[in-house]
Amino acid sequence: MSERLRPRDLAFLAEETAQTPMHNATIEIFDPGESGFDHERLMELIQDRISFVPRYRQRLQSVPGQLANPVWVDDAHFDLGYHVRRSALPRPGSLDQLRELVSRIVSRPLDRSRPLWEIYFVEGLSEGRVALLSKTHQVLVDGVETVDLGQVLLDTSPTPRSMESDDWYARRAPSPFTLLAGAVKDSLTEPDTLVDTVRTRTDAALRTAGAATANARRVANALSGRRPVRTSPISGSLSQQRRVVTVDTPLADYRTIRAAHGGTVNDVILATIAGGLRGWLMTRAESMGGIRQIRAVVPVSVIDAELEATSLGSQIAAHFVDLPILEASPVVRLHQVSYSFQAHKEAGRGVAANRLAGIAGFAPTTFHAIGSRVAAHERRSYQLSITNVPGPQSPLYAAGAEMVSSYPVPPLLPGHPLAIGVTSYNGRVFYGITADRDQMPDADLLGTCITESLDELMDASSGTRVRALRGRKRTPRSTAKKP
Structure with a gap:
């Protein structure tokens, strides 16, 4: 019998709307x-290597009567x-033009009647470069059964790896009777199947009721001329555009700063x-008087047997950090952020960045996909999602072409018009910012403020002497005066 979709994955499908397409994306620029x-x-x-990710040639099939989750x-x-x-x-294409094209493509949901992924080969960039834009639904890449297709396309040398492709033939799709029989059998022999089905229906009913309530509230506010109250400058209803x-x-x-x-x-x-x-908030008309910090979720790699194992050699857990945006000193902001991670480091659960990036076959795209899944389950506990992935510090290649940059494009969740992804690769740190087009028309300014x-x-580090003698004990002077 085909593999059945898990409840947590079905939740992504149930929550997906035209305003919240549930797919991760990545922009990779290559020098041919x-x-x-x-x-x-x-x-x-792709034809040579898609056999290593068989899920990319599969689609979802629902069970008649919804007696069990799809397969x-x-x-x-x-x-x-x-x-x-x-x-x-249009040659020579600029990065601004590429971003505008990407914005329009990632705004569109994937076709559920087909395998849930797309890749766009974009030509015409300046200096003869090309770009790959990949879109993959969150139910497709779980890091357990399936990794991201981009993980198997990249090589560590200009000479592509020798990998045998398969002669693939689609297995016959199960008939409605077979699907029903399988659902009944799984419900009788595997109690978890029945529990998952009941839970899925209950969650769907609650989501439908919640959506109806939210729509009624929006209509009432519109008729009365009231605007919805925003609890944060980075919260609010989403549009269909990114x-x-x-x-x-x-x-x-x-x-250097570290x-x-x-x-x-x-x-x-x-x-x-x-x-x-x-800096971005200070340029807006909104007052910062009542905003002291922004609570962010930062998925981190940990060693924890109680969490679901992944193909990355570790587990992924949610870590919450309060970003001190009211603090004027950049150094104090840094120390406050470092302090919030101190307990995580001292617990011994964390996985060092160099160890994570050194995992054989590791690709940032898979980690970003898993991080987005973790953030989706915790979305009511934070205001901003940040996935930061340490990538390899040596060049990667696709069919001999060197990848020169890699920008993550994280999805937006309901009520969260901003998400940030970060990938470090080959001596660079690449930020990918996804924003709702209506809620944040000045998203470009946020990118400038991050650079500043x-x-x-x-500038705050240039006058600070690098701790070359870190760890060396200082001998107290005998002539020091007593306080």
């Missing part, structure tokens, strides 16, 4: 060089050309985001 990397070579590459079945009409699409910018912002910064700057003030590169990144949010926040931390 002499490799001849084009749309045809990409098609060949994964092979797509008998699988068409690789439908999923791998070709697009272009705005994507990218920021490219040098990893050396974060290491050496001057202590902490980790992750602490510096979060302090940079805190400073960027502070990093500059502010660098």
